[in-house]
Amino acid sequence: MRTLVLIILCAGLAAAAPAADAVAAARGLATGGKRPEALQLLEKRLAEEPADADARTLHGIILSWDGRYDEARRDLEAVLARHRDYGDALRALINVEMWSDHPDRAEALARDALRRNPNDTALLLARAKALRALGRSREALATVRHLIDVDPGNQEAVSQERDLGDSLHHWTASFDHSSEWFSDGRAPWREEEMQLSRQTGLGSVIARFSEADRYSISSQQVEIDAYPHIRPGTYAYLNLGYSADAALYPRYHFGVELYQTLGRGWEGSVGFRQMHFGTNVNIYTPSLTKYYGNWMFTGRMYLTPGSAGTSRSGGFQVRRYYGDGADYWGVRYGHGSSPAETQGIYDLQLLNASSLTFEFHRALNRRLSLQCRWGVSREDRLSSIGLRHYLAETSIYYRL
Numbered sequence: 001m002r003t004l005v006l007i008i009l010c011a012g013l014a015a016a017a018p019a020a021d022a023v024a025a026a027r028g029l030a031t032g033g034k035r036p037e038a039l040q041l042l043e044k045r046l047a048e049e050p051a052d053a054d055a056r057t058l059h060g061i062i063l064s065w066d067g068r069y070d071e072a073r074r075d076l077e078a079v080l081a082r083h084r085d086y087g088d089a090l091r092a093l094i095n096v097e098m099w100s101d102h103p104d105r106a107e108a109l110a111r112d113a114l115r116r117n118p119n120d121t122a123l124l125l126a127r128a129k130a131l132r133a134l135g136r137s138r139e140a141l142a143t144v145r146h147l148i149d150v151d152p153g154n155q156e157a158v159s160q161e162r163d164l165g166d167s168l169h170h171w172t173a174s175f176d177h178s179s180e181w182f183s184d185g186r187a188p189w190r191e192e193e194m195q196l197s198r199q200t201g202l203g204s205v206i207a208r209f210s211e212a213d214r215y216s217i218s219s220q221q222v223e224i225d226a227y228p229h230i231r232p233g234t235y236a237y238l239n240l241g242y243s244a245d246a247a248l249y250p251r252y253h254f255g256v257e258l259y260q261t262l263g264r265g266w267e268g269s270v271g272f273r274q275m276h277f278g279t280n281v282n283i284y285t286p287s288l289t290k291y292y293g294n295w296m297f298t299g300r301m302y303l304t305p306g307s308a309g310t311s312r313s314g315g316f317q318v319r320r321y322y323g324d325g326a327d328y329w330g331v332r333y334g335h336g337s338s339p340a341e342t343q344g345i346y347d348l349q350l351l352n353a354s355s356l357t358f359e360f361h362r363a364l365n366r367r368l369s370l371q372c373r374w375g376v377s378r379e380d381r382l383s384s385i386g387l388r389h390y391l392a393e394t395s396i397y398y399r400l
Helices: 002-031 034-049 052-066 071-082 087-099 103-116 120-132 137-150 155-167 345-349
Strands: 169-184 190-198 202-215 218-229 233-244 253-263 266-277 279-292 294-307 309-324 328-336 350-363 369-383 386-400
Touching: 002 034, 002 052, 034 052, 034 087, 052 071, 052 087, 071 087, 087 103, 087 120, 103 120, 120 155, 137 155, 350 386
Parallel strands: none
Antiparallel strands: 169 190, 169 386, 190 202, 202 218, 218 233, 233 253, 253 266, 266 279, 279 294, 294 309, 309 328, 328 350, 350 369, 369 386
């Protein structure tokens, strides 16, 4: 009898060894940057043993790293259908839902699992992050505080508690000053903006007052911006502005743009702007953005129909985020008759331009942050060819 038991045990260990070796080898390949080879090895293992939960979970995780969220979701849901509390698969599926912009699904998964494991710190943290993404900051804060009661030394939870406490300050005030000067010695331009923004459950709303001074001419403008959430993966930009004097700014302008997540870190948008300078100026602007790790790459076009045809301008922007994702530095290149969006009457005098702009944003403390931009462009204007145009801009933000 003892011999029979040993034979069965050895057979089981022999069968388990190839599975463990395949998963371990695939994990090593994936973390070493050889994800296609890791997926091939796991697919071979799953063809031999479709019920191998470890192999299918790792297969789903690697797919999620590549932004193949639908395929990853199928793998991970298949594992959880057999083992509903399989920790690695559950956490990976929550990540998939967060990364694919479905925090509502991530929150539901974490909430359901917490009914059976109410003190699981990983699930508590995952639910708090999902709640925060849904704009339910007070519930997220309560969840994080429960996590800290369970694990007082959890530093990520302590950091989340601090950030969530700050996020409950829904109002932000800012002041912006920009100066522009030119290589031909003409008088510099200046502009100031005061802004008040409010975070709401539907998205942010911004009220802004601007004043510009150019060649001893002053002009004022008021604007309202909104960024409403429409559905998971879809949001919009709305803008409305008015200038009573219309000396430098358009008498009125409005804009609308729709943004859509495309999967695998891609986001696309299509927008329209209209400005009234005695006659209407219409601008159509599509864009395409790729998020890769801490990097963002954006290409955008501006198409402006006119009596002489449609003018075309384009820009490419790169940003590198760091810290908690709020801080960044970036660079932007633009070329065309309007390398940046038209803001005022003097922008209509551009015939052609190439511009290069550097920017950074830095949190100085929990409520105060600083943003700066420096730029240079070579411009052909109605009054001058080959003009050098320089920009320096500073913005201060304070969370109320």
